[in-house]
Amino acid sequence: MKGFIVGLVVLAACQSPESSPASAELEILTPPGSDFEGPAFEFERVSEDVYQARGTGNVSVGSNASIVINEEDVLVVDSHVSPAAAAALMRELRLITDKPVKYVVNSHFHFDHAHGNQIYGDDVEIIGHEYTRDMLANGESVSGHTYQTMRLTWVEQAGFAEGQQELAPIPPNRTLSDRMTIYRGGREIQLHFFGRAHTGGDVLVYLPVERVLMTGDMLMARPPYMGDGFPEEWVETLERVKELEFDTILPGHGPPFTDVVWIDRLQEYLRDFWARVGEAHQAGLTSEEAATRVDLSDHGEHYTGITGPGVALAAVERAYALLEGR
Ligand SMILES: [Zn+2]
Structure with missing residues (x-):
C-alpha cells in the first residue's frame, strides 16, 4: 500500500x-x-x-x-x-x-x-x-x-x-x-x-x-x-x-x-450463507433458531470475527423474507 x-x-x-x-x-x-x-x-x-x-x-x-x-x-x-x-x-x-x-x-x-x-x-x-x-x-x-x-x-x-x-x-x-x-x-x-x-x-x-x-x-x-x-x-x-x-x-x-481475492471470498460467503439459511428454512427452523445454528465458521479463516456457529438475526430475517416472497 x-x-x-x-x-x-x-x-x-x-x-x-x-x-x-x-x-x-x-x-x-x-x-x-x-x-x-x-x-x-x-x-x-x-x-x-x-x-x-x-x-x-x-x-x-x-x-x-x-x-x-x-x-x-x-x-x-x-x-x-x-x-x-x-x-x-x-x-x-x-x-x-x-x-x-x-x-x-x-x-x-x-x-x-x-x-x-x-x-x-x-x-x-x-x-x-x-x-x-x-x-x-x-x-x-x-x-x-x-x-x-x-x-x-x-x-x-x-x-x-x-x-x-x-x-x-x-x-x-x-x-x-x-x-x-x-x-x-x-x-x-x-x-x-x-x-x-x-x-x-x-x-x-x-x-x-x-x-x-x-x-x-x-x-x-x-x-x-x-x-x-x-x-x-x-x-x-x-x-x-x-x-x-x-x-x-x-x-x-x-x-x-x-487484494482482489476478497471478491471471491465474499462470493463464497454469500453462497454458503444463502444455501445454509435456505436449508434451515426448509427444515422449519424459526429465524431465531437459524440465527443461532447456521454455521459459517469455515469462513473464519479469512473473516476473523467468525469464531463459531451463529449469524446476525437481521441477515436471517432478511433471507427468510426473500425466500417467502415478502
Ligand atoms: Zn450499509
Missing part, C-alpha cells in the same frame, strides 16, 4: 481567517454532536488527489468517506452518520484542499452513509441510485429496521446520540439507474450500478485512470451487514465488478486494500 496518513493535526486550515471563501460558513456549521475533542478523521492518500477519510473514534462518523480532488472542485463519496460528522469532514478537508465540495455520492441509503447530506448547500449535487433516492425520500433510512435496531448499539459511540438530534435526512438531488460519468478537468469519474447487492441501489465509484474503486458496503475485507441485502443477486453483481480494472479498493468500512 503506497498511502500515507496526513490528517492527524486538525482545524489548522479552517481557523485561518483567509483560507477559503467557504470556510467562514463552515466554521459556524456546528450541528449538535460537534462538541468533541481532537480530529474526527484521518486521511490516507491512495493516489494523486485521491484519499480515504476514516473516523478516528473521537466522534461517531459511521462510514468512511472517499475524497476525489479535481482541478476546481471536490467529489466526496458518502456523507456519514450525522450532520455533525459531515460538517467535521468539511472542516477537516481543509487540511488537504481549499477547493469546494461540488459532488457528494451516496453509495447506498444506509444511515451511516447518507445522514450527513443535509449540511450540503443547494449548489452541491448529491448523487445516488434511484432506489437510494426513494429510500431516503420515504424515510426508510430512519424508519427501517436497520436504523431502528442499530441505533440501539451505536448509541455507545461518542457523540452519536447528540448527532441524531437535528437529523432531517434528504435524498439525492440527482439520480442514476445504471451508469453516469462525470468529467472534471482531466479526470473521469464513473458511477456504476451493477445490480442489487448490499441494498437495492449500491453505486460503485470508479476512477479508470487512477485504477481506484470505491465500493461502499457491497465489497469490504470483512463480512457485510446483510439486513437489507439480496444475497443471491449480490454474488452475480460482484462478478460484474471483476470486469473493471483497478488496483486499490476503498471500502465503506475499514482501510483500503488491494
